[in-house]
Amino acid sequence: MxxxxxxxxxxxxxxxxxxxxxxxxxxxxxxxxxxxxxxxxxxxxxxxxxxxxxxxxxxxxxxxxxxxxxxxxxxxxxxxxxxxxxxxxxxxxxxxxxxxxxxxxxxxxxxxxxxxxxxxxxxxxxxxxxxxxxxxxxxxxxxxxxxxxxxxxxxxxxxxxxxxxxxxxxxxxxxDIQREVWKKALINSVFNSVCPLLEVDNGIFVRSEAAAGLALEVVRECLAVTDRLGLGLSEAEVMAQILRISRGSDGQLISTLQDIRGGRPTEIESLNLEIARVAASLEPPVPLPRVELLGRMVLLKSLQSAGKGTRPAPG
CATH class of the missing domain: 3.40.50.720 (NAD(P)-binding Rossmann-like Domain)
Structure with a gap:
């Protein structure tokens, strides 16, 4: 090959x-x-x-x-x-x-x-x-x-x-690549929503106790889905990876924020919004209010940046 x-x-x-x-x-x-x-x-x-x-x-x-x-x-x-x-x-x-x-x-x-x-x-x-x-x-x-x-x-x-x-x-x-895929998706659901909404680099989670607390809330919601899927992810390992990445930040902007500023579509529909869709498809459904709301806010910000989200709301 x-x-x-x-x-x-x-x-x-x-x-x-x-x-x-x-x-x-x-x-x-x-x-x-x-x-x-x-x-x-x-x-x-x-x-x-x-x-x-x-x-x-x-x-x-x-x-x-x-x-x-x-x-x-x-x-x-x-x-x-x-x-x-x-x-x-x-x-x-x-x-x-x-x-x-x-x-x-x-x-x-x-x-x-x-x-x-x-x-x-x-x-x-x-x-x-x-x-x-x-x-x-x-x-x-x-x-x-x-x-x-x-x-x-x-x-x-x-x-x-x-x-x-x-x-x-x-x-x-x-x-076991699906476990790795979901682990990274959980991590990205934190970085690729919180960082672009705050317009900060990914070091925010070691600089701010409040940001780290929000990350933990998002991770706990997502783990309710991965537990149902039998992937064996733990709160400790996911949070440790988030904090390790944040601690090693060199000030680079997260790709989602780069895309928003460039007027380009983001990956948020395959991250927070897809995780929320999978959660809703389970029987019984798993509610992910923070994960979904953060995703919808990033999508709206992306559409506005691209000039596609400025029409008046219906009603």
Whole structure:
């Protein structure tokens, strides 16, 4: 598999650093622009600063619409709201190879399963990225990122891990990926709602006792769902991870706040709002008033920033 290209779909604050590290390691990689339909095939210099060193690499880039036959590992690093369109386009191009989804959220793999891709893997990314300019990024790895099987085989999973891992951006195989997916979703339901609403960086939870208390309330609501799903998550481990991430904050703005300020859609519908939807679908339903309200407030703020939420309310 390492001889076949890695196509990184979604060239942003996670996708471009991944592509740069793979290119620097001498692996064939193409950064695919999913939001820009008219990017001609060419090469750009991508620079990544991880705090310890700054690296630059020449990365081939092209728009998704400009790609012909695709055969290789397809890494989806775009925002989750684009998944249905990406899955349709890849299926229309008869793309061959595994799909590895590098996204936050619950259920984001569904469009690829519905499109009939036989090998779909989920990755929980433990890293932060922020664009300094179009091709320059700050990137902070937090820990090795787990990848697990949604559909496919263990050998296929191991091949994907080997194809994507570098010293700067490591991955590992994970047997229980849904537990990891939900754990990260709970963590993101805190960071990606509270931080953008307060317009602060993710260090707020160690700076403010009140913010840490709100985080605990959100986590406890979410755990009522994961307990029903039998995922075995504990309040102590989730809160410890939230505080560890917050303690290591370097002042970077959370991606949701970056998206809101840029007038772009956010991931909140696959985080707080999807968690609330799953909770409501259980029998009996599990009420998540804080989780859902915070999600709805972020969605409204996002729509207003994009100019789509300013119409008078009915009545």
């Amino acid at each position: 390492n001889s076949k290209p890695v196509y990184v779909l979604g060239s942003g604050a996670i996708g471009f650093p991944l592509a740069a590290y793979l290119a620097r390691a001498g692996r064939p990689v193409v950064a695919v622009r999913t939001r820009s339909p008219h990017v001609p095939r060419g090469t750009v210099t991508v620079s990544v600063d991880d705090g310890a060193e700054r690296v630059s690499a020449e990365v081939e880039t092209v728009s998704l619409s400009g790609l012909g036959g695709l055969e290789g590992t397809m890494v989806v690093a775009a925002k989750a709201h684009a998944n249905p369109a990406i899955a349709r386009e890849l299926a229309g191009k008869a793309a061959k190879g595994p799909v590895v989804i590098l996204q936050n959220g619950v259920g984001v793999e569904k469009p690829f399963l519905e499109a009939g891709f036989p090998a779909v893997f989920r990755c929980v990314v433990y890293a932060t990225g922020q664009a300094v300019s179009e091709h320059e990024f700050r990137f902070r790895p937090i820990a090795s990122s787990p990848i697990g099987v949604v559909s496919g085989t263990r050998p296929g999973l191991q091949a994907c891990v080997e194809a994507l891992s570098t010293a700067q951006f490591p991955f590992h195989a994970e047997a």
